[in-house]
Amino acid sequence: SIPKKTVQRLLLYYRSLNFLLQQGIKNISSKSLAGLMEIRDSQVRKDLSYFGHLGKRGAGYDVLELRDKIARILGIEQVKNVCIIGMGSLGSALAAYKGFAALGFKVRAVFDNASHKVGRKIRGYECRPMEAMEKIIRQEDIEIAVLTVPADAAQEIAVRLEKCGIKAILNFAPVKLSLSRRVKVSNVDLAMEIKTLSFFIK
């Protein structure tokens, strides 16, 4: 199976190759691609080897062909349905973010438990009550939930999401979610990011 770090780099390859196409560059060696991304040449070859032989030895890569191949591997064209739970400051900023739609993520529904928010439009989405969450996730075939609720509410909601068959959760609450392996969880802990960053500037 493919390491998570390799998958993360694939998106960087995809962006770099798009940048090269905009510059009108048709062909590139693994060495130059590595230079552009500031990673080692051997890393480029190792990453791409997971996906079959993509370049010709000594002739480098065809930029358009490599970009399209990576787009297929990443499923750039695929649309994945997403919902956002907790339409506070972070949830509503994420709802407004065009970068998700550009990668094929379509926000299909947003939820909150605050009575003054439910039934109103936030960032163009009608805010739905938490009681309707399970029904709407099934109806809209939603695979990914973005969790932007307070830390003390996150676990209980995550268990409900698991029960209604959600496939993955992008969790912003600073708590570890305890769920079965059936649900993929990715935690984004912004407080940890800034704390780690500051640790190294002693």
Place this chain on the structure above:
Amino acid sequence: SIPKKTVQRLLLYYRSLNFLLQQGIKNISSKSLAGLMEIRDSQVRKDLSYFGHLGKRGAGYDVLELRDKIARILGIEQVKNVCIIGMGSLGSALAAYKGFAALGFKVRAVFDNASHKVGRKIRGYECRPMEAMEKIIRQEDIEIAVLTVPADAAQEIAVRLEKCGIKAILNFAPVKLSLSRRVKVSNVDLAMEIKTLSFFIK
């Protein structure tokens, strides 16, 4: 030097130990601490070995003593001055986030180049013009800049930040910043997070 992954886990130890203190637990073995955090027992011992011998063999760790030791290592008490550049949806959500202040990060100034934002209060902070950025960073002794501007504006601002002596940048724009090693950069790429997450739910 200490691996970044270990530093990130330190914050998780800090949170877990606080949780134990709230539950009134005074002592814990590395095995139970590992269980609480869902990591291997050997990882706990390895992480804590970077910081000297913290527990007594066979007697486990004193929860309060370990928490305070980790707080000192992380510099939880230290206040670090932060500024936010780009007060759009994400920047203003981050400005409002109480989780940063709880870890000693104080937002000292916020900046934007939109004339209808400059001079007005956003989330309680007076939005300052970009022309004043260098002066205010020096005046307020700001060490960390949070960059929440569009991708095409990020590099130019990052170079200005480097020139005025910023120590670290938490970058949310989906571009790689080219700076000297003097500035520590941490990239949070939310589009990459969700794309990587969805890759594994094929």
